Amino acid sequence: xxxxxxxxxxxxxxxxxxxxxxxxxxxxxxxxxxxxxxxxxxxxxxxxxxxxxxxxxxxxxxxxxxxxxxxxxxxxxxxxxxxxxxxxxxxxxxxxxxxxxxxxxxxxxxx
Amino acid sequence: xxxxxxxxxxxxxxxxxxxxxxxxxxxxxxxxxxxxxxxxxxxxxxxxxxxxxxxxxxxxxxxxxxxxxxxxxxxxxxxxxxxxxxxxxxxxxxxxxxxxxxxxxxxx
Numbered sequence: 735x736x737x738x739x740x741x742x743x744x745x746x747x748x749x750x751x752x753x754x755x756x757x758x759x760x761x762x763x764x765x766x767x768x769x770x771x772x773x774x775x776x777x778x779x780x781x782x783x784x785x786x787x788x789x790x791x792x793x794x795x796x797x798x799x800x801x802x803x804x805x806x807x808x809x810x811x812x813x814x815x816x817x818x819x820x821x822x823x824x825x826x827x828x829x830x831x832x833x834x835x836x837x838x839x840x841x842x843x844x845x
Numbered sequence: 846x847x848x849x850x851x852x853x854x855x856x857x858x859x860x861x862x863x864x865x866x867x868x869x870x871x872x873x874x875x876x877x878x879x880x881x882x883x884x885x886x887x888x889x890x891x892x893x894x895x896x897x898x899x900x901x902x903x904x905x906x907x908x909x910x911x912x913x914x915x916x917x918x919x920x921x922x923x924x925x926x927x928x929x930x931x932x933x934x935x936x937x938x939x940x941x942x943x944x945x946x947x948x949x950x951x952x953x
Contacts, residue, residue: 769943776851776933776945777888792940824887831876833890834941 737761740825740837746845747812747819755810755840757825765829766808770794771822771839782829783808812842820844849936851944858924859952866947868917868934875937877910877917882946883930891932926951 741756759766765784769777779792783802797816802808808827812819820843826834848871858864868877876895880888892901894910894917901908905928907920917934931946 767941774948777935777943779940779942782940790940829941831893831895833878833893834880834888834935835890836887839887 738825738827738835738837740823740840742840743838745840745842747842748845750814752811752813753842755812755823755825755842757808757810757837758806759808759825759827759835760806761827761835762805763827763829763835764805765827766802767826767829767834768792768798768800768808768810769824769826771824777824780810780823784829849934849942849944851934851947853947854945856947856949857952858928858949860924860926862924863920863922864924864949865918865920866932866949868919868936868944870915870936870942873914875914877914878935878941879908879917879919880933880935880943881930882933886930888933921949924949924951926953 737760739758747753767782768780778794780798781800783789786805789800789802799811823840825837828834850869852867878893879891882888892908897914898912899910905922909918931948933943933946935941935943
């Protein structure tokens, strides 16, 4: 979607390594979200942030961490504690009874 | 917590036929949103329903919100190959709960 930029598009993680996925938005949205999508499945919420310097755990937060130091940015770190990180990660902004706008996603794989 | 269920999980449709996908929530929803994800792409917002019994149309797509605001449906008429993809419903406020989606394939 225009306005949400995720990078990189593809990412490979070695055992024991932390990796960070970038998400930037220029839509001036207060709320931002991270979802995980596994093949043939729906979207599961990892973390969300309704305002700068505040974020909440979603349904599957274990093994992940986030920060929200700027309104435009909501990076996600996949830590070594996440034992099954291979998935498609989607960042979104909006919400609060308004549509969510999604980025193009990052595909993370294990080396 | 809230759960949103979608049926069917897969829908194989002959081009030109109609079909319906359903979304059911375990709790009353304040609103429901529908998204479409093309293969290899990301979800794209289609529509939001807010009022009990609301019906909205987008060309060949008809969306309905149940009277009790716990279920919704998407009906597509005269299916085309461009309708291929996964359709998700999502309910509630900041913390949207997405259904598992209905993946649609079309036989030409």
